[in-house]
Each structure stands twice: as structure tokens, then as C-alpha cells.
Amino acid sequence: MKKKMFTAMVLATASIISCLPVCAQEYTADGTGECKVTATVSSSYSVQVPAILELQYNSGSGEYETGYTVSVKGNILPSQSVTVRPTADSFTLTGTLTGETSQAVIAQEATEWIHASKASGSTGKLQISDAEYTEAEGKVSAELAKADTYTGEFTFAFALGDYAE
Numbered sequence: 694m695k696k697k698m699f700t701a702m703v704l705a706t707a708s709i710i711s712c713l714p715v716c717a718q719e720y721t722a723d724g725t726g727e728c729k730v731t732a733t734v735s736s737s738y739s740v741q742v743p744a745i746l747e748l749q750y751n752s753g754s755g756e757y758e759t760g761y762t763v764s765v766k767g768n769i770l771p772s773q774s775v776t777v778r779p780t781a782d783s784f785t786l787t788g789t790l791t792g793e794t795s796q797a798v799i800a801q802e803a804t805e806w807i808h809a810s811k812a813s814g815s816t817g818k819l820q821i822s823d824a825e826y827t828e829a830e831g832k833v834s835a836e837l838a839k840a841d842t843y844t845g846e847f848t849f850a851f852a853l854g855d856y857a858e
Contacts, residue, residue, distance in 0.1 A: 738767025758834035764826035774856040778804040788841030801831035
């Protein structure tokens with residue numbers, strides 16, 4: 694019983710102490726007092742990458758190809774950027790019936806999104822918006838010779854990091 698009562702008193706004291714202001718000012722006369730208020734908003738972002746792509750034959754290039762879009766939006770510091778890029782420049786497509794393999798090539802026009810204050814004059818970098826997605830186009834292409842259904846996959850990496858001008 695004494696342990697329960699002691700525990701209850703300790704918890705009550707901790708509750709009262711946690712309600713006290715961290716830093717208080719004491720005044721002994723009429724006047725005014727200022728209270729400084731701060732808030733920290735952490736950087737955040739969202740990325741959209743394709744889940745499935747289907748290559749189509751392009752008679753002009755003689756290759757199978759498709760375009761894709763990656764999109765980014767967010768609220769970041771001027772000293773930061775968001776990168777979204779394929780983890781490799783190519784990947785292997787394999788025929789499900791023949792086992793035939795072919796290298797597919799990946800090309801993406803832009804891989805870095807930067808704060809609006811840094812965007813002017815930045816070649817190859819896109820301006821990030823906190824309200825709307827900003828898009829970058831990419832392309833996957835491969836030379837496929839034998840009749841078959843080919844499958845493969847590649848990975849996108851995305852990260853918030855320091856912006857280097």
C-alpha cells in the first residue's frame with residue numbers, strides 16, 4: 694500500500710513539474726512582458742515513380758521503348774535538394790520462353806529538385822514546389838530481336854540531401 698501511495702505521489706509531482714514553463718520571467722511592477730515563441734518545420738517531400746512500364750516498338754529507331762515520368766513535391770530548406778534517379782543506367786530484360794537477354798538503357802532528363810531561391814540559372818535541376826508535383830521525363834529503350842515476352846526491372850533511389858551549387 695505504501696509503495697502504491699509513494700508511486701502516486703511521484704507521478705503527481707512529475708505531472709506538476711512538467712506543466713511549469715521551461716523558462717519563466719518574474720515581474721514585480723506594472724508593465725509588460727515578452728514571451729518568445731519558436732517552431733521548427735522539418736523538411737519533407739513526396740516522390741512518384743512508375744510501377745509498371747510497357748515497351749512499344751518504334752519503327753523510327755528500330756527499338757522497343759517507352760517514356761516515363763518521375764514527380765517530386767515538397768517543402769525543403771534552400772540548402773537542400775531532393776534527388777530521384779535510377780540506380781543504374783541499364784538493366785537486363787529476359788525472355789520468359791526463350792531465355793534470350795537484352796540490355797535496356799535508362800535515360801532521365803533531370804535527377805535533382807532544388808529550392809525556388811536556388812533555381813534561377815541552375816542547369817538540369819528542377820524547382821521543387823510544396824503545392825504541386827514537378828515532373829522529369831525519362832526513357833527506357835532496348836533492342837529486342839526474338840519473339841517473346843520480356844521482363845526485367847530497375848530501381849529508383851530518392852533522397853533528401855545537401856544542395857551543392
